[in-house]
Amino acid sequence: MSSSCQDCITADARAFASPPASAPEAHWPAIASLALGVFGLVTAEFLPASLLTAMAADLGVSDGAAGQTVTATALVGAVAAPSIPLLTRRFDRKTVMLWLTLLLVVSNALAATASSLPALLTARVLLGIALGGFWSMAAALALRLVPDSMFARAMSIILTGVSVATVCAAPIGAWMGELWGWRSAFVAAGAVSVFTLAAQLLTMPSLPPRDHTSLRVLGELLGRADVRVALLAVLLVISGHFAGFTYIRPLMEQVTHLSVGAISAILLGYGIGGFFGNLAGGFIAGRSERHAIVFGGTLIAVLAVSLLVAGSSGVVTAVAVVLWGFAFGAFPVGFQTWIVRVAPDQAEGAGGLLVAAFQIAIASGAVGGGLLVDHLGALGAPGFAAAALTLGTLLTLRYGPRPARAVQGEDHVR
Numbered sequence: 266m267s268s269s270c271q272d273c274i275t276a277d278a279r280a281f282a283s284p285p286a287s288a289p290e291a292h293w294p295a296i297a298s299l300a301l302g303v304f305g306l307v308t309a310e311f312l313p314a315s316l317l318t319a320m321a322a323d324l325g326v327s328d329g330a331a332g333q334t335v336t337a338t339a340l341v342g343a344v345a346a347p348s349i350p351l352l353t354r355r356f357d358r359k360t361v362m363l364w365l366t367l368l369l370v371v372s373n374a375l376a377a378t379a380s381s382l383p384a385l386l387t388a389r390v391l392l393g394i395a396l397g398g399f400w401s402m403a404a405a406l407a408l409r410l411v412p413d414s415m416f417a418r419a420m421s422i423i424l425t426g427v428s429v430a431t432v433c434a435a436p437i438g439a440w441m442g443e444l445w446g447w448r449s450a451f452v453a454a455g456a457v458s459v460f461t462l463a464a465q466l467l468t469m470p471s472l473p474p475r476d477h478t479s480l481r482v483l484g485e486l487l488g489r490a491d492v493r494v495a496l497l498a499v500l501l502v503i504s505g506h507f508a509g510f511t512y513i514r515p516l517m518e519q520v521t522h523l524s525v526g527a528i529s530a531i532l533l534g535y536g537i538g539g540f541f542g543n544l545a546g547g548f549i550a551g552r553s554e555r556h557a558i559v560f561g562g563t564l565i566a567v568l569a570v571s572l573l574v575a576g577s578s579g580v581v582t583a584v585a586v587v588l589w590g591f592a593f594g595a596f597p598v599g600f601q602t603w604i605v606r607v608a609p610d611q612a613e614g615a616g617g618l619l620v621a622a623f624q625i626a627i628a629s630g631a632v633g634g635g636l637l638v639d640h641l642g643a644l645g646a647p648g649f650a651a652a653a654l655t656l657g658t659l660l661t662l663r664y665g666p667r668p669a670r671a672v673q674g675e676d677h678v679r
Contacts, residue, residue, distance in 0.1 A: 291411040294468035296419045299403060299410075301461040302362070303426030305369055306396050309376075309454045310338060311434035315532055316447040317514050323447065326382050328515045328643075329635030334389045335511050336631040341393025342400075343624030347483060347617045349398035358406060358472035359465075361398070366462045368395040373455035377448045393624075400620050409472055431590075432536035439514075439529040486615055491607035494664050496622045499600055501657030502562050503626035506593055508634030509569055509650035513586060516572065516643040521582045531583050535590035542594020554599040554606070555665030561595030562658030564588065569651035573644055606666050 313320065313334050321331035353361045368391045375388035403423060411419045438450040486492050517523045517531065542561075550557035568585040575581040600619065608615035630649070637645025 291415055291419075292468070292470055293411075293419075293422075295410050295465075295470065296407065296422050298461065298464040298468045299362075299406065300423045300426040301457070301464055302366055302369075302399060303403070303423055304430045305366075305426075305454065305458045305461050306392075306399055307427055307430035308434040308438075308457065309369065309373060309392055309451075310396060311430065312438045312450050312454065314511055315435040315438035315514060315529075316442045316450060317512070318518055319442050319447040320385070324379070324382050324385065327639050328512065329639035330382060332511050332631050332635040332638070334385055335507070336628045336635075337386045337389040338393040338396065339507075339624040339627035339631065341390050342397035343621040343628065345394045345397025346401045346620040346624065349394070350401050350617075351480070353398075354474055356474060358402065358409075358474065359469045361402070362406070362469065363462065363465055365395045365398045366458065366465055368392070369458045370455060370462055373451050373458055377451040377455060397620065397624065401617055406472065409475075410470075431539045432533070435536060436529045436533035439525060439532055443525040443529075483618065486608055486618060489608065492604070492615060492618070494660070495600070495603050495607055496618060498558070498603075498657050498661050498665070499619065499622040500626045500629065501653050501660060502558065502596060503623055504630035504633065505562075505569075505650040505653030505657060506565060506596070507627045507630030508637075508653065509565070509572075509589070509630075509647050510593075511631050512634050512638050512643065512646035515638060516576060516646065517582060517586075519643045520576045521579055522577075523579060523582070527579070527583075531586050534583065534587035538587045538590030539594050542591035543597070544594070545591070546595035546597070546599060549595060550599045554603045555661060555667065557595040557599035558603070558661045558665060559658055561592045561599070562654045562661065564592035566651050566654040566658060568592070569647040569654065572647040573651065576644060576647070603666055 313331070317328055317331050320334070321328045324331065349361070349365075372388045372391040372395065375391070376385055379385040379388060407419045407423060441450045441453065513532075514528060517528050523531070546557050546561065549560060568589050571581055571585050604615045604619045630653070633649050633653075634646040637649050639645075641648070
């Protein structure tokens with residue numbers, strides 16, 4: 266998830282899923298191990314954005330080609346999100362999670378030792394499998410690890426891993442890359458993943474399979490016009506965001522001419538902005554998910570244009586990147602609420618489709634932005650972002666759920 270798809274599968278799970286009547290006890294150590302898993306996955310996913318130019322130079326490829334490491338993870342994650350629960354429906358969920366975490370360990374090890382772009386892409390493919398599989402089952406696992414009354418608290422703990430990784434991954438990755446080379450960041454991420462594997466092995470109880478995922482449900486959801494509109498909005502808005510975010514370091518180096526220290530500080534600001542943006546986005550989406558998405562999309566489109574016009578200014582770039590992180594925080598809650606509104610009877614299936622749409626959007630942004638960066642220069646990425654976000658925001662403004670429709674959706678839920 267990219268940075269970001271991570272929150273999308275958790276919204277309204279408590280209200281719309283079918284939890285057990287009660288759990289015998291709360292397995293908080295297991296919940297903490299899932300939070301560690303989130304942190305490790307999101308950290309590994311975000312690292313290329315802060316190490317892109319160093320990776321490209323070391324492997325002898327262009328920045329756009331190196332950016333396809335993001336594409337590989339996203340495309341595979343899009344397929345894995347709906348596929349892993351289907352393919353593993355007969356296996357104990359603890360076993361499945363341990364295998365997914367083991368894939369994360371192997372992915373980090375391969376990335377740290379990659380001597381060519383194909384080797385690095387292989388590592389990122391394994392990460393995509395782990396990422397998609399984890400996010401497709403995280404909420405359902407939390408429902409089984411704690412009593413229903415404690416589900417919200419459990420999910421808030423799990424998603425702490427997202428917040429911490431969002432704040433830390435990019436700036437610490439850039440800092441480590443400057444001191445010890447880009448591979449050191451993946452070594453550190455690998456150490457975290459090994460610790461996570463051990464924690465999950467020791468703390469997670471046996472969880473025999475219970476859900477019965479089917480292709481029929483997914484096909485029926487895709488047949489609904491409202492679901493298709495929501496997914497199209499995701500594709501436009503999120504692809505625009507990731508086109509700009511994936512190639513933000515080349516812009517800061519080649520257009521703004523900032524030092525590595527300044528870039529690390531700005532990326533830290535981006536992460537902090539995203540942390541507070543999640544809070545603000547949740548506040549706005551609680552009143553209108555349509556307004557939350559329109560707010561975030563409009564702000565990022567304006568910021569992308571400001572980079573096109575005045576990206577050579579260090580002040581403009583720093584402010585734009587930090588505010589960009591803040592604005593992105595409005596999207597996860599906004600989109601997850603929207604998809605549940607239009608499919609309250611199949612919230613889990615709709616959430617899986619949303620994860621897949623996010624991953625496809627991340628891949629589209631990385632590909633489109635990479636092509637423009639290679640052919641037009643570093644300003645090509647914010648150009649792609651401005652165009653895609655404008656289209657997605659207009660679509661949401663026109664067809665996003667209205668207050669009256671939201672009330673109707675709530676009535677269906679009840």
